[in-house]
Amino acid sequence: MPPRFSNAPRSTDRAPIVLSGAGCGCGMLLALVALLMLAMLTAVGGDLSPVKPDSTRPDITIVVQEAFFQQMIARLLSGDAARDVTVKTQPGGVIIAQGLVRLSLFGQQTSTPFSLAMRLSAQNGQMKVELTDIKVGDNPAMSAAAQAMLGGLGDQASQAINDQVMAGLGRDAYIMDVTTDGPRLVIRARWTGQSPGHP
């Protein structure tokens, strides 16, 4: 029995479709390569103009507020050796710490006011800390004793601060200057190391 519905004759030639698909792929590839070439062409030949080294310009400027010293001292004096310590900066890189120090005299515990002044400066690329004045109570003898006891503190403080600064900036750091600006201590430093990647 012949089929009820006969299929209409259909073309079996799928080659144009396959070829157009292949052409589409080739076209995408060509366009992608062309775009990449264009991007590379606009990028090739670029150069960086050399940066003129300026030895007067600091690489890093560290600004320390009086409040930071307060925080630092509060952390250092977490024991009960001193209390009510305040820190003030003064012109010329001078820092003054004042407060009450706890002393034991003849078996009696007493709190005595103290004042400690130090000057921070830069010498040969390093930070230098000098203890310029120490006062304990109203008694000059006690102040003299404290001065004798703490005489080496400046060198230790210099070393500690330098270690911290060098750890922060690297061994090639060069401290240019230390100044005070109102209630702020300003440290300017330069990095003297040669960058291998810098043109």
Next chain:
Amino acid sequence: MSTDRWLGLLIGLLAGMFLCCAVTGLTLALGGGSPVVPSAQIPPGATLDVAVDEAYLGRTLAQNARGYPSPWPVVGGRMDARPGNQATFDVLLDSPAGRMKVTGRVSFAVARGKLVIHIAEVKLGAIPVTPLASVFAPNLDAQINAKANQQLQERTAGAGVTLLGVTTDEQFLRLYFTGQ
């Protein structure tokens, strides 16, 4: 080959080229760069701030860039701080076709005491390739952030400070800390 086949091939070729150009254009238009981070204010409570000059940033970039994934060796780099918590950068690559310049823009932010650096835009010559860069180096942001925060941690470990914020201006990247 019959005319139909030639025509099919030609139409396919043109369609492919057009499609590729359209997709590339769309990708570049939509992914040309992240929006600029709004300029941050000096965070309240900051008691110590460090202003880093852009020249120093450039030298650090040139040194560190050698460790980052790149198809060709990095031979130079420079950064230019810009207002709005961002900086532009130029990096020179030593490609087989010659020295190639890649430019771009990074943004800075602070989250939970960590510095967050994001590569917002990358251009190869004049062509923005930010989406391509993220395909070729998907973890670049993470690597840069890990390295930057490791250096920051090493350099501030003894000072007992916490990073509060970051700002930029025409010349400096400013980091704000407080004592712990």
